[in-house]
Each structure stands twice: as C-alpha cells, then as structure tokens.
Amino acid sequence: MRRLLGIIAFCILPFFQWRCDNTLQINGNYEEKVVVYGLLNYGQDTNYIRIQKTFLGENTSALNLASQAGENYYSAGELEVKLEQWKFGALVNTTFCDYVDGDTLGIEKDSGVFASSPNILYRICMPLDSSSTYKLHILRLEDSSIFTAETNLVQSFYLFSPTKPNAYISFADTGNITYTCKQAVNGMIYDLVMTFRYAEVRHINGDSTIHSIDWVIFDNKEGTGTIGISNLNYTLSRHAFYSFIASSLEVDTAVTRYAININYAWYAGGIELYDQYLNLLANLGLNEDYISPEYTNVNGGLGIFSSRYIEAANNLILDDISLDSLSCGAITRQLRFVGSASNHDYPACWEQ
Numbered sequence: 001m002r003r004l005l006g007i008i009a010f011c012i013l014p015f016f017q018w019r020c021d022n023t024l025q026i027n028g029n030y031e032e033k034v035v036v037y038g039l040l041n042y043g044q045d046t047n048y049i050r051i052q053k054t055f056l057g058e059n060t061s062a063l064n065l066a067s068q069a070g071e072n073y074y075s076a077g078e079l080e081v082k083l084e085q086w087k088f089g090a091l092v093n094t095t096f097c098d099y100v101d102g103d104t105l106g107i108e109k110d111s112g113v114f115a116s117s118p119n120i121l122y123r124i125c126m127p128l129d130s131s132s133t134y135k136l137h138i139l140r141l142e143d144s145s146i147f148t149a150e151t152n153l154v155q156s157f158y159l160f161s162p163t164k165p166n167a168y169i170s171f172a173d174t175g176n177i178t179y180t181c182k183q184a185v186n187g188m189i190y191d192l193v194m195t196f197r198y199a200e201v202r203h204i205n206g207d208s209t210i211h212s213i214d215w216v217i218f219d220n221k222e223g224t225g226t227i228g229i230s231n232l233n234y235t236l237s238r239h240a241f242y243s244f245i246a247s248s249l250e251v252d253t254a255v256t257r258y259a260i261n262i263n264y265a266w267y268a269g270g271i272e273l274y275d276q277y278l279n280l281l282a283n284l285g286l287n288e289d290y291i292s293p294e295y296t297n298v299n300g301g302l303g304i305f306s307s308r309y310i311e312a313a314n315n316l317i318l319d320d321i322s323l324d325s326l327s328c329g330a331i332t333r334q335l336r337f338v339g340s341a342s343n344h345d346y347p348a349c350w351e352q
Contacts, residue, residue: 032053032054033053033054033147033300033301033302034051034052034053034074034079034138034140034147034298034300034301034302034303035052035053035054035298035302035303036049036050036051036136036138036147036149036298036302036303036304036305037049037050037051037052037303037304038136038149038304038306039269039306039307039308040124040128040134040151040153040306040307040308041128041307041308041310042127042128042129042130042153042155042307042309043156043310045125045126045127046123046124046125047123047124048100048102048107048121048122048123049081049097049121049122049124049136049305050120050121050122051074051079051081051120051122051138052072052073052074052120053072053073053074054302073118073120074120077099077141078140078141078142079099079122079139079140079141080096080138080139080141081096081097081099081122081136081137081138081139082094082095082096082097082136082137083095083097083124083134083135083136083137084134084136085128085129085133085134086133086134086135086150087129087131087132087133092129092132093126095124097122097123097124098122098123098124098125099120099122099123100120100121100122100123101118101119101120101121102118102119102120102121103118103119107119107121128153129153130155130156131153132153133150133151134150134151134152134153135148135149135150136148136149136150136298136305138301145300146300147298147299147300147301148298148299148300149297149298149299149301149304150305151270151272151297151305151306151307152186152270152271152307153186153270153307153309154184154185154186154187154268154269154270154308154309155184155185155186155187155309156184156309156311157181157182157183157184157185157187157228157266157309157311158181158182159181159264159266159311159313160181160182160231161178161179161180162179162264162313162316163313164313165313165314166315166316166317167316167317168316168317168318168319169262169316169317169318169319169322170238170318170321170322171238171239171241171318171322171325172238172319172321172322172324172325173238173321174237174238174239175238176235176236176237176238177235177236178234178235179192179217179233179235179264180231180232180234181231181232181266181311182228182231183223183224183225183228183229183230183231183232183268184223184228184268185226185227185228186226186228186270186307187223187226187228187268187269187270187309188223188225188226188269188270188271188273188274189220189221189222189223189268189269189273189274189277190218190220190221190222190223190232190266190268190269191216191218191219191220191221191267191269192216192217192219192221192234192264192265192266192267193214193215193216193264193265193267194214194215194217194262194263194264195212195213195214195215195262195263195265196212196213196214196215196244196259196262197210197211197212197259197260197262197263198210198211198212198258198259198260198337199211199257199260200252200255200256200257200258201255201256201257201258202254202255203254203255203256204254210260213245213248213249215248217236218234220277221234222274223268223274226271239331242325242326242331243331245326245331245332245335246331246332246335249335251334251335251336252336253336255336256336256338256347256348257335257336257337258337258338259318259326259337261314261316261317262316262317262318263312263313263314263315263316264312264313264316265310265311265312266310266311266312266313267308267310268308268309268310268311269306269307269308270306270307270308271306272297272304272305272306273304273306273308275295275297276295276304278295279295280295320341320342320343321340323337323338323339323340323343324339324340324343324349326339327339327343327345327348328343328345328349333349336348
C-alpha cells in the first residue's frame with residue numbers, strides 16, 4: 001500500500017542491530033532473526049514477500065552494514081518459505097514461495113539506508129481466496145528454526161463516491177466534496193490517493209509530455225470494525241483541489257498544460273497494519289518513555305505479515321466549469337492550463 005507502507009519503513013529500522021565501538025557495550029548476545037514484510041492482495045495473481053535478517057557487526061558502522069546486501073538478505077537455499085491456506089480450521093493448500101530477484105522482474109526497491117540491489121523477494125504464484133486464512137511458514141535450514149505469521153485477507157469493498165469510470169467530476173463550486181466507500185471485511189485502516197494526469201506542450205518545439213502528480217487526500221484513517229457493515233466518509237473543500245495543484249507544479253511560461261484525467265486509489269489495510277499504526281503512535285506520543293516493544297506479528301521473528309486491497313475509480317474527467325477554474329481561477333491561473341472549449345476565452349484566459 002502506498003501510505004500505509006510508510007509506517008513499515010519507520011518501524012523496521014530499529015529491528016536491525018549493530019555494535020558501537022564504545023567502552024560500554026549496550027548489546028546483548030547476538031541472535032539472528034528473520035525480518036518479514038508482506039502484504040497479501042487477493043486481487044493479484046502474484047504476491048511478493050520480503051524476508052531479510054537482523055545483523056550485528058563488531059566495530060562496524062550500521063549504515064555500512066545496511067548497504068551490504070549479504071548482511072541483510074538470505075542467500076538462495078538458506079530458507080524454506082511456504083504459504084499455507086486454511087479454511088474452517090483445515091489446511092487446504094500449501095504453496096512453496098520462489099526465491100527471485102525483483103531487479104530481473106522490473107520490480108525496483110526504493111533507494112535508502114538498506115541495499116537496494118539485488119532486490120530479493122519470495123514470490124507466490126497462485127490466486128488467493130478472500131475467505132481463507134493464510135499462514136506464512138519460514139524454516140531456516142541451518143538450524144531448523146521456524147518463524148510463522150498469519151493473516152485474514154482484506155476483501156473487496158464498494159466505492160460510493162467517486163465510483164464510475166469515465167464520469168465527470170467537479171471541483172468548481174464553493175462547497176465540499178465527500179469521498180465515501182463501504183468498509184472492507186477484514187479492513188481496519190484506509191488511505192485515499194488521487195492522481196492527476198496532465199500534458200505539457202513546449203512552445204519552442206511542440207514536444208508533448210505526459211505527467212502525473214499524487215495527492216494523498218487522507219492516510220491512516222481508522223475504520224470502525226472489520227465486519228464490513230459501515231461506511232467510511234471523508235469531507236473537504238472542493239477548492240482544496242486547486243490549492244494542491246498550485247503547490248505541486250512550478251510556473252513555466254514556456255509550456256501550455258492540458259488536464260487529462262483523475263484517478264482515485266482507495267487502500268484498505270488489515271488489522272495487523274492497524275495494530276502497527278497504533279504502536280507507532282504510542283512510540284511517538286507523550287508517554288514514549290513507557291512504550292511497549294516494537295510491534296510484530298511474526299512468531300519468533302520481526303516485522304509484519306498482513307493483507308491489503310485496492311479499489312480504483314479511474315479516468316474521471318474534469319467538467320467544463322472545473323477546467324475553466326483551473327485555467328482562469330486566481331489559484332492556478334499562472335500554471336497555464338487550457339480551459340474548456342465552451343469558454344469564450346478558449347484556449348486560455350491567461351493569454352488575455
């Protein structure tokens with residue numbers, strides 16, 4: 001998930017340990033543990049799980065160790081990883097996960113503290129059943145250590161507004177817009193991201209390029225339960241759209257811009273993601289001197305194994321009034337968007 005996943009990066013870092021060159025030794029005896037990061041999505045035929053390991057280095061910088069793939073990735077053959085499907089308390093199916101390098105599959109890992117290449121992942125190539133429970137089973141062959149985790153899958157959910165693709169959407173009036181969806185079964189935490197797509201035509205040579213910018217309308221919004229009977233609502237001013245555009249784009253008098261469409265992505269995360277979010281809030285709160293240990297639902301290991309589902313409302317089109325506000329309104333006029341064909345100042349009032 002996009003915003004929900006940002007929680008993970010913050011929480012995983014303390015799991016990786018190191019030793020400083022101090023007289024006072026602050027670490028206990030080192031015990032290697034697996035670190036799991038996996039979000040299953042039954043809407044996808046292929047899912048990936050990241051499994052790494054804790055590390056400890058004598059008189060070695062933690063940042064240096066983190067940048068070395070061999071220090072935090074397992075080699076092929078070191079782990080046996082399988083996913084078990086359970087239904088009504090019975091084991092239905094067992095699938096062994098493939099050891100793959102995401103770099104060879106076009107899956108790039110974001111750059112950061114930890115080595116970004118190779119991008120070692122464990123691949124699950126089978127459709128998932130939304131009504132089943134899935135148990136992750138990791139066997140470290142060197143010492144027969146076992147690490148387990150389980151999750152119920154977040155199910156699909158209905159979008160009330162916006163919902164229809166290829167429909168028109170308006171941000172032009174002075175009122176509010178309310179985004180509404182049905183809460184998902186097994187979902188407990190939600191994000192909503194809007195993607196605005198536009199084209200730029202450069203005056204000097206006529207070159208046209210397509211661009212997009214993302215607006216996180218809300219993130220980490222809590223649901224009211226996991227049984228999927230309530231709605232989730234979020235209201236904001238329609239004019240906030242124009243403020244977002246103005247804050248995201250640079251003024252460029254050498255281009256003309258054209259609005260293309262708007263896509264919405266609703267992310268629903270499982271109860272484990274919600275529990276981790278609550279743990280993060282506790283760690284950042286006023287009582288941080290009395291916090292609980294970092295959240296994990298991996299038995300014997302560290303990290304998080306949960307599920308998510310993404311519903312999308314794609315290819316929504318700005319209506320004529322919204323196009324004209326984008327082109328002529330005080331907030332975005334300087335960005336040189338073309339208005340609607342029905343505007344008497346077409347193609348653009350900023351040329352007047």
